[in-house]
Amino acid sequence: MTIGFRDFSWTPAHARRPTLARIDLRIAAGERVLVVGPSGSGKSTLLHAVAGALGTTILGEATGSVDAVGRLGMVTQNPSSSVVADRIGRDVAFGPENLGLPRKEIWRRVDAALEAVDLRYGHDHLTSALSGGERHRLALAGALALEPELLLLDEPTSMLDAGLGDDVRRAVLDVVGDRTLVVVEHRFERWLDVVDRVVALDGGRIVFDGSVGEFRVASVPEALWMPGRPAPDPTVIPAELVTPVEPARIVARGMAVDQVTRTLRGTVRTRAVADLTVTLDPATITALVGPSGAGKSSALLALAGLLDPVAGSVEPPPDVGWSPQDPEIGFVATSVRREIEATPQALGREVDTEALLEAVGLAGRGDEHPYRLSGGEQRRLALAAAVAHRPGLLAMDEPTVGQDRDTWALVAGWMVSAARAGTTVVAATHDPDVPRHRELRLSHGRAVR
Amino acid sequence: MTGVATQVNPLALLAVGLAGTLGSLGVDTLPEALALATCWLVVVALASPSWRHPAFCLALVALPVVSVAWSTWMLGGRDPQTTALAAVRIFVLAWPGAVAVGYVDVARLGDYLAQTLRVPARFAAALSAALQRVGGTWRAWHDIARARRARGLRRGPGAMAFAVLVHTMREASRTSIAMDARGFAAARRRTWAEPASWTRVDVGAVLLAAVLAVTPHVM
Incomplete structure (x- = not known):
């Protein structure tokens, strides 16, 4: 043994x-x-x-x-x-x-x-x-x-x-x-x-x-990705939770992005994205795809206005919903409820917290500490917190990694429902089942057709 | 500005840093102090890759320099000579050390501590890994600041520092699990992937450090 x-x-x-x-x-x-x-x-x-x-x-x-x-x-x-x-x-x-x-x-x-x-x-x-x-x-x-x-x-x-x-x-x-x-x-x-x-x-x-x-x-929990079970149907999210306050069109021209590592001993730059020209329209879902290390996350950050390009231009949206790979990175509050209310409060926007909690399957959990949630629950909370202010652009970095079918259906559902309501949705993903209207394939930082 | 400081091994750099402190203790007169300070300015100017880090260190040591100068002025009979001597001495005590420590390659520090100084291997490896995570803190700060910017939230230094602290502590416990899972918990006799070699540049740096540490005492 x-x-x-x-x-x-x-x-x-x-x-x-x-x-x-x-x-x-x-x-x-x-x-x-x-x-x-x-x-x-x-x-x-x-x-x-x-x-x-x-x-x-x-x-x-x-x-x-x-x-x-x-x-x-x-x-x-x-x-x-x-x-x-x-x-x-x-x-x-x-x-x-x-x-x-x-x-x-x-x-x-x-x-x-x-x-x-x-x-x-x-x-x-x-x-x-x-x-x-x-x-x-x-x-x-x-x-x-x-x-x-x-x-x-x-x-x-x-x-x-x-x-x-x-x-x-x-x-x-x-x-x-x-x-x-x-x-x-x-x-x-x-x-x-x-x-x-x-x-x-x-x-x-x-x-x-x-x-x-x-x-x-065997009969196993519904949430398991059993072979042969098709990807679950995306959950339908009520339109009032996902209709953007201000729709956004993102235009990038000849955009280049560097990954920078700075130490006292010197600065090392690695070109992550080169010469990317793309337009992201409202009410569409764009999937950034390509092998690991192709520059998907860097491109996503730059398109969302969260990383300045070193060349070319991008017009960032007035507000963005950003869902990072590691959900914990974005947590700012000591309770689930306050986590969701933080951004709408800062921007002076209304939010129906109970409806959001219900939509992401966290009803009745509003008083718990975000760090004490499971991985899937954290992913769902991070999503709710990122979109509570109903942004024009929803940018997601590998939103379905390591998720069971229930959380997957919710994440996919949010993308579909938000796009239907006029949101510009862009996701860096290698999950072929993630819903999309079009793909932007990157290889070594460059768009390939 | 040759950047040779970044080629010097960690122990030689620490010796250089220590030399400033030792030398400052032997300074008795203002001309001596000014001569020593000039020597250090020349050494730093020649060896550093840029002025950014030395200038930052200067800002850091400015506080102790000014406060020592102020109290010497008040308590030392308002004598400009004595005040200047005290200020320059503190500058030589702190600044070269601060500059040198900043250029230490913490990734190689463990190699040299264990192989040259025979420090216990587990301690050396743990220290090196911990210091390397300091760079990770800079990255965490950026990631957290970016997430807050996206969420339209204030990024006050207090709130950010607390968030980074919490993140770093959670990361540290995960890293500790990952290290133990790679044999660190059970490591009795550890070896090192890279030798702790001493080049001519390293030896030269130590000799220079010795000269700058000893000269003020024999003059």
Whole structure:
């Protein structure tokens, strides 16, 4: 046995309900296990328990026991948090250094890991200049370089398009070989062919544990992205919540954007977007697509007037609804209700807070602290807070990453309903199911037709 | 303005910074103090990549310089000579150190602490990782300011500092989990991917530091 949970429960500090309840689970050496479940069901907590982070780094109360045997490598959900060095070579080397390997072997493993995740920059490339998807791959390379006996992955391919996701999955399996793998993923269809066993969680409890064959025909929570289930119908949002106060047309001409890393030792500029000319009209949805590192987020920021172009021009909208990749970045208040009311208050606009809470599925949760919500709930709150003032432009950065079907339907529904009501909607996304009227494909920062 | 300061290894830079402090303690007369201050101005001018950081450090040390000068003036019989000596001495004590520390490559600091000074490896690696996250704080400030700008909210320094602090603390606990998950918790005997080498520039910097630290004491 490699992993053993015995009647394990975990209640985080300040939480009322346990996030894991009475878990009994044994995973044998060499097993490949997929863990699935709706947002907030306890998947990440399960991995944290195996990694020994509960009760040490993360505060709370545990009962029962959990054991893990063997050298462990883990990739956590937020890739920015796993970066420990300023350059990608040294970042990947961190694990092998901890293992006390000789220098030659360290660099052999660094090169092999970077190649496996297809990060083809030099060792000295700055980690701060990587895109969200590239950071995901860097974190994965950092774990692969350990050549772990037990590999734990929290949504390793959620930020990647299908092709790159397949490559990364193959790389993971190559490294894992006959060792143990536990992987958490929302869009898990492609993992089903390569794992031995599936564990489904709901509300902190195991609701399914069995083979892939059994899982395919099991009755599992509606929110799971089961293979064959089409993308859910976008939720319809009442027009009075999404009709823009002032419609916006965005015109960019020959726009260039740089990613800048400034230190006292000097400034490093990386061209993220070059020579982009585009018009975004009201009542349309534009999807910015392209491989990870293509400049989607930078282009989105510049179009929203939140990042100044270094060349060309863009006419920013009078007001914008901005939904960042990391929802926590935008939180400003100590309660869900005040979070939603902050922007309308600042701009002197009316907002029907209760209707918004209801629309994003947070009715009755107005007094909770934004940080204590689950990942999916935070995404929905961030959306409500970003659009409460009914802006003319709605700009979203990977709005559906790591979301279950319920949250997905809400995010997609907001885009469709807002566009129908006259909002200009633009989203950087690699999710092919996200609704759109047209696509703007970027490659190496340039628009390709 | 050669930028050679950015090529000097972290320990040599710290030695240079310390030299200012040690040297200032040996200064007894105003001409000596002015000569030493001039030497440091020349060294910083030659070695820095630009004036931005040295000028910023000057603004930082201006407060202690002015306050020491003021109290010396009031308590030291309003003697311009004594006041000037005190002010220049504080300048030499603080400014070169502040400038030098700013150019330290924190990513390489761990390498040198562990391999040259034999500081315990886990401490060196943790310190280096923590200092590198300071750069992440600058980024977090930008991201948070941008999100607030988009939401039409005020970006007062107090509210921003608090938001960045909260964000940094939450990030730190996630990073700590990520580090432990990459073998840091169990690392007993740690190795280093890069050697802590000493080039001629590094040795030259340490020699220069020694001269500037010792000369005021023997004059």
